[in-house]
Amino acid sequence: MLIDSKFRSENTSQGGRLAAERLANAQPSATTFYPENAVIYAQGDAAGHLYLVEFGVVRICRLTADGRRQINAFHFAGEVFGFEAGEEHQFYAESVNGAGVRVLHGSRNSGVAPDLLALALTSLVRAQQHQLVLGRRSAAEKLAGFILDMVERQEADDVVGLPMQRSDVADYLGLTFETVSRALRVLKDDGLIRVPSVSQIEILDQTALEDLAA
């Protein structure tokens, strides 16, 4: 089975945005605003819809039995989330910093399957990337991978925003927020980054970051 290159070609840095636009334009609907930390859907809710981030950032989370939180993904403007397996959501989605979200409505058999596939592959690629980052041994390596991911998705050159707080980053990387803070300091002391403000990171040595994260 050869996957049509039309599907794949959209799936690298663009993150399936063409497919998302096609779906969104096919049947426009209203954008809902979710204030900071507002729940978009909860664990156990009926699944099946897809959501398009218009602006802001969304996090996809899951709570463990002992009350810890694992963040599965962050989604930025232009990205689509909501793919899941069963009839119920295994994860819950929240607005990180105030986000506008549009539900994608559409008939089931209107020839959008190729677009759906492209979007699903985008999510798959992100998940695979996250697997790699989570599997890295040291905190500094994880953080380097995270920062590079942010750079790529924000299409920023050297100053990248961190719209989520340290504990979000920690739960995304499987660390504590103190360790995130310390790892940032290590990268800073080694001259790989600068931290002009709490929510901004300037890349000083992208090559060194990539070597760490590779």
Place this chain on the structure above:
Amino acid sequence: MLIDSKFRSENTSQGGRLAAERLANAQPSATTFYPENAVIYAQGDAAGHLYLVEFGVVRICRLTADGRRQINAFHFAGEVFGFEAGEEHQFYAESVNGAGVRVLHGSRNSGVAPDLLALALTSLVRAQQHQLVLGRRSAAEKLAGFILDMVERQEADDVVGLPMQRSDVADYLGLTFETVSRALRVLKDDGLIRVPSVSQIEILDQTALEDLAA
């Protein structure tokens, strides 16, 4: 956008096997046998094909800059692998213990998109599950999650086979093989499992394992 429940209903424990069968039957092809540790495709090879495991186990891996190996996924009989983003494989695939693999050939526009979507979602769900396991803090928790995954996919009741060696499990969980060995001992000493042989694990207390891994 409402994802057709036909796609989703196949995507839980069955792991998209119906879709895989439909694709395989659509255009049968020969099965290739890959001996232990044989490479099925290499990092950098042209991507685009999908592969069906007929028997045996396949691992999907990636090497890091400093020579460590991250195993992204294991695939068992009946499962499909090979989904990737760009034109080149970002990962490499190897036979773990001698595996029969069939390349899925087919015309690009023969109405198989729904099946492709189902399979891609299956891979996505597995990747998400793996994210959760990798994010767990302790080695025992990771191992509990891994064992439960094996139980589910082998459809075994209480004795589950571990066809891969300790170092494979370690690279899958982001641990060292010594830590895997020690974590197994912990689970054994706590009465959650028995280890009748090196490659077999008997579940004694599935509920406790689930509590650990949840």
Place this chain on the structure above:
DNA sequence: CGACCAATTGAATTGATTCAAGGTCCGTGG
């Protein structure tokens, strides 16, 4: 200005890794 929340930093502890030494299993050859 003061209160509050997030982030940083410090010190002690816990847990995984590292390095090293046996132990087990299995296939091969005498």
Place this chain on the structure above:
DNA sequence: CCACGGACCTTGAATCAATTCAATTGGTCG
């Protein structure tokens, strides 16, 4: 058939890194 060799697994002890708990700093909003 048994002994040997090699690969894999287990176990031990020391080290190192992340967590935990606690204190302090920084920034924001009323």
